[in-house]
Amino acid sequence: xxxxxxLINALAVSELLAQDHDVIRVGHTQGDATVDIHDKASIxxxxxxxxxxxxxxxxxxFNSVTQMSDEGWQVGLNSKLMGQINLTRAAIPYLxxxxxxxxxxxxxxxxxxxxxxxxxxxxGAVEHFVKAAACELPKxxxxxxxxxxxxxxxxxxxGVFFPGFVPVPGATVAQAYKKSVQGVQTGQIFKVFG
Amino acid sequence: xxxxxxLINALAVSELLAQDHDVIRVGHTQGDATVDIHDKASIxxxxxxxxxxxxxxxxxxFNSVTQMSDEGWQVGLNSKLMGQINLTRAAIPYLxxxxxxxxxxxxxxxxxxxxxxxxxxxxGAVEHFVKAAACELPKxxxxxxxxxxxxxxxxxxxGVFFPGFVPVPGATVAQAYKKSVQGVQTGQIFKVFG
Numbered sequence: 161x162x163x164x165x166x167l168i169n170a171l172a173v174s175e176l177l178a179q180d181h182d183v184i185r186v187g188h189t190q191g192d193a194t195v196d197i198h199d200k201a202s203i204x205x206x207x208x209x210x211x212x213x214x215x216x217x218x219x220x221x222f223n224s225v226t227q228m229s230d231e232g233w234q235v236g237l238n239s240k241l242m243g244q245i246n247l248t249r250a251a252i253p254y255l256x257x258x259x260x261x262x263x264x265x266x267x268x269x270x271x272x273x274x275x276x277x278x279x280x281x282x283x284g285a286v287e288h289f290v291k292a293a294a295c296e297l298p299k300x301x302x303x304x305x306x307x308x309x310x311x312x313x314x315x316x317x318x319g320v321f322f323p324g325f326v327p328v329p330g331a332t333v334a335q336a337y338k339k340s341v342q343g344v345q346t347g348q349i350f351k352v353f354g
Numbered sequence: 355x356x357x358x359x360x361l362i363n364a365l366a367v368s369e370l371l372a373q374d375h376d377v378i379r380v381g382h383t384q385g386d387a388t389v390d391i392h393d394k395a396s397i398x399x400x401x402x403x404x405x406x407x408x409x410x411x412x413x414x415x416f417n418s419v420t421q422m423s424d425e426g427w428q429v430g431l432n433s434k435l436m437g438q439i440n441l442t443r444a445a446i447p448y449l450x451x452x453x454x455x456x457x458x459x460x461x462x463x464x465x466x467x468x469x470x471x472x473x474x475x476x477x478g479a480v481e482h483f484v485k486a487a488a489c490e491l492p493k494x495x496x497x498x499x500x501x502x503x504x505x506x507x508x509x510x511x512x513g514v515f516f517p518g519f520v521p522v523p524g525a526t527v528a529q530a531y532k533k534s535v536q537g538v539q540t541g542q543i544f545k546v547f548g
Contacts, residue, residue: 200424225487226446230394233439237431245427245475252420269482272489280486281439281479288463288478292471293419 170216172330173337177214180342184210188217197243203250212341213251214262215244216306220282222275222321236282245289252298260302262340263290267309267353273321283307287349294347302346308333309353326354364410366524367531371408374536378404382411391437397444406535407445408456409438410500414476416469416515430476438480446492454496456534457484461503461547467515477501481543488541496540502527503547520548 174183185191196202197218218240221232244263251261268276269283290305297303310318312327319327336350368377379385390396391411412434415426438457445455462470463477484499491497504512504521513521530544 225443225490226492228443233436237436241475241479242427242431249419249422268486272486274490277483277486277490281435281483284482285435285475285479289471289475292462292466292474295466296419296468296471298420 172334173214173216176331176334176338177341180338181212197247198238200246200250203246209254209256210251210259211256212260212262213247213255214337214341215247216264216337218243218264218282220279222279224275225277228278233278236278240282241285241289244286248289248293248303252301255299255301258300258302260304260341260346261297262337263303263305265305265307265349267307267325267351269307270351270353271325273323273325275321290349291347297346302340302344304340304345304348304350306333306336306340307349307351307353308336328352328354366528367408367410370525370528370532371535374532375406391441392432394440394444397440403448403450404445404453405450406454406456407441407449408531408535409441410458410531412437412458412476414473416473418469419471422472427472430472434476435479435483439483442483442487442497446495449493449495452494452496454498454535454540455491456531457497457499459499459501459543461501461519461545463501464545464547465519467517467519469515484543485541491540496534496538498534498539498542498544500527500530500534501543501545501547502530522546522548 174185177183184193186193186195188194188196220236220240221228223232248261263286265283265286266279268279269287272280287305290303294303310322310325310327311333312329315327333352336352339350368379371377378387380387380389382388382390414430414434415422417426442455457480459477459480460473462473463481466474481499484497488497504516504519505527506521506523509521527546530546533544
C-alpha cells in the first residue's frame with residue numbers, strides 16, 4: 161500500500177489560504193503548475209518570488225518491518241522526506257524576506273500503527289528537519305510542520321488502518337497551515353489530532 | 355565534514371559488554387568481522403545466531419541547510435539511517451527469542467547546532483524507527499536507541515562544533531548500551547546528555 165491521503169487535505173488548505181492570498185496550486189498531474197517532487201530540475205523551474213511555500217503531499221509505503229522491501233523504504237525517503245527537503249532547499253532563494261515554509265508530517269511520528277514503521281520514521285525525520293532548519297534559515301524565513309491525524313475525508317480508504325484514531329475534518333487541518341503561514345512562530349510542529 | 359565520532363564510543367561499548375557477553379566486534383575495516391553497512395549482501399553474511407545486535411556507527415555530513423549538497427544528504431540517509439535499519443532487518447531472522455537490538459542516534463535529535471540539520475533529521479528518523487519497530491518486532495525481540503551527547507574523547511576533534519555542550523565519557527555512554535542489552539525495556543530512547 162502506498163498512500164498520499166493528504167491530497168484531499170491539500171485542497172482544503174489551498175481553499176482556506178486562497179481567502180487571504182494569491183495561491184499557486186502545484187500538483188503532480190494537475191494544478192496551476194505541475195511538478196515531480198522526485199526531480200530536482202522540475203522543482204527548480206517552479207518558483208517565482210513568493211511569500212510562502214506550503215507542501216502537503218509526499219508518499220510513504222506501508223508494510224510490516226519484516227516485509228517492507230528496499231524499494232518500499234525508498235518511497236518514503238525519496239518522496240515524503242527528500243521531496244519536502246528538496247522543495248525547501250529550492251524555495252529558499254525565491255522566498256521573500258520573512259517568508260515561510262510549511263511542510264507536512266503526520267500523527268504516525270507520535271503514535272504507531274501496524275505496517276506504519278516507515279511512515280513513523282519519515283514523519284519523524286521531517287519534524288526533526290524542520291526544528292533544525294528553523295535555527296539557520298536565512299532572510300528571516302520561518303519553517304513549521306503540520307502533523308495531521310487521519311482526515312475524515314480519508315476514513316473510507318484508510319480508516320481501517322487507524323483503529324481508535326479520531327479523524328478530523330480537512331478544514332480543521334487547513335487552519336494549522338494558515339497558522340503557520342500567517343503567524344509568527346518557527347520551528348514548530350502544529351499537531352492536529354482528534 | 356563527514357563524521358563518525360561514535361567509533362570511539364563503539365570501543366567503550368564493546369569493552370563494557372565483553373565483561374558479561376561474548377562480543378563479536380564488527381567494523382568497516384577492522385574487528386572480528388568487517389562489514390560495509392551500505393552493502394546489504396555484506397550485511398547478510400554477517401550473522402550467526404546471536405542474542406543482541408548493537409550498532410554504534412553511521413556517518414552523516416555536516417553543512418548549512420543552504421549549502422548541503424544532494425550527496426551530503428545521501429551520506430546520512432544511506433549510512434546512519436538505512437545502514438542501521440538494514441542491519442536491523444538483516445539481524446531479525448538470526449536473533450534468538452527475546453533478543454535485543456540497540457541502535458545509535460545522538461543529541462542533535464533534541465538540540466540543534468550550526469551545520470547540524472542533516473544530523474538532526476537522521477538522528478530523529480532513527481529514534482522514530484525504533485519507537486515504531488518496537489511495536490511489531492517478532493519473537494519477543496526488543497529494540498532501543500542510545501542518544502549520546504558529545505563524547506569527552508571526541509572533544510579535540512568535534513568540540514568546537516558543540517559550544518556549551520557538556521561532554522560525557524565514552525564509558526558512561528557504554529552503560530546505556532548495557533541497559534538496553536541486559537534490561538527489559540523496548541522502544542526507548544536512552545539519552546546520555548551532559
